[in-house]
Amino acid sequence: AQKITQTQPGMFVQEKEAVTLDCTYDTSDPSYGLFWYKQPSSGEMIFLIYQGSYDQQNATEGRYSLNFQKARKSANLVISASQLGDSAMYFCAMRGLNTGNQFYFGTGTSLTVIP
Amino acid sequence: GAVVSQHPSRVICKSGTSVKIECRSLDFQATTMFWYRQFPKQSLMLMATSNEGSKATYEQGVEKDKFLINHASLTLSTLTVTSAHPEDSSFYICSARRLAGAPRDNEQFFGPGTRLTVL
Numbered sequence A: 001a002q003k004i005t006q007t008q009p010g011m012f013v014q015e016k017e018a019v020t021l022d023c024t025y026d027t028s029d030p031s032y033g034l035f036w037y038k039q040p041s042s043g044e045m046i047f048l049i050y051q052g053s054y055d056q057q058n059a060t061e062g063r064y065s066l067n068f069q070k071a072r073k074s075a076n077l078v079i080s081a082s083q084l085g086d087s088a089m090y091f092c093a094m095r096g097l098n099t100g101n102q103f104y105f106g107t108g109t110s111l112t113v114i115p
Numbered sequence B: 001g002a003v004v005s006q007h008p009s010r011v012i013c014k015s016g017t018s019v020k021i022e023c024r025s026l027d028f029q030a031t032t033m034f035w036y037r038q039f040p041k042q043s044l045m046l047m048a049t050s051n052e053g054s055k056a057t058y059e060q061g062v063e064k065d066k067f068l069i070n071h072a073s074l075t076l077s078t079l080t081v082t083s084a085h086p087e088d089s090s091f092y093i094c095s096a097r098r099l100a101g102a103p104r105d106n107e108q109f110f111g112p113g114t115r116l117t118v119l
Helices: none
Strands: A003-005 A010-014 A019-021 A024-026 A032-039 A046-052 A064-069 A074-079 A088-096 A109-114 B004-007 B010-013 B019-025 B032-038 B045-051 B067-073 B076-081 B090-097 B114-118
Touching: A003 A088, A010 A019, A019 A109, A024 A074, A032 A064, A032 A074, A046 A064, A046 A074, A074 A088, B004 B090, B010 B019, B019 B032, B019 B090, B019 B114, B032 B067, B032 B076, B045 B067, B076 B090
Parallel strands: A010 A109, B010 B114
Antiparallel strands: A003 A024, A019 A074, A032 A046, A032 A088, A064 A074, A088 A109, B004 B019, B019 B076, B032 B045, B032 B090, B067 B076, B090 B114
């Protein structure tokens, strides 16, 4: 079974500061992918970053980086230099590459950037 | 590339009517599309996986006779909420995967969602 846990229902960060959003996962699949999505109030799901379980290096995409610690089964999202437009819900998701196509989502973290 | 559209974006209907939501991949072909449901301040819950040319696979607890899914082509899947009731009011989001071997075929590309309100 796949499970994604996000323990921070809400986070606040000062504009221009960095923030880390936590995500832990559990899976029996030896090969899997981890994703982060941003969902603003409009509802659309915006892809941010992807990490494959066999990737040697942590993924980075602009101001987003993924702190992947495989042994601890964690895939935290780091947003550097926060901007007001970063205020949104953030979802961590996992897909087992050998156990079907489904994505399993965490419960989300609401991020508020304070000016 | 990899744009997914949904229509309508918002619908209000009376209890007992049926509502059809379309999900289209605009610039790529998708053998697999997914339908999610999201209640306010909650996560996305997978309802069903839709494969082109075959029957959808429904998640446990999702009534297949109530939520009819048709995946008629590689670019279109539809979700019909039959005999809708107020408890069906929710945000419905579809997503699509590219064909295996295409760039970024690991990802799901999401539509903008459809907000359904049943009076």
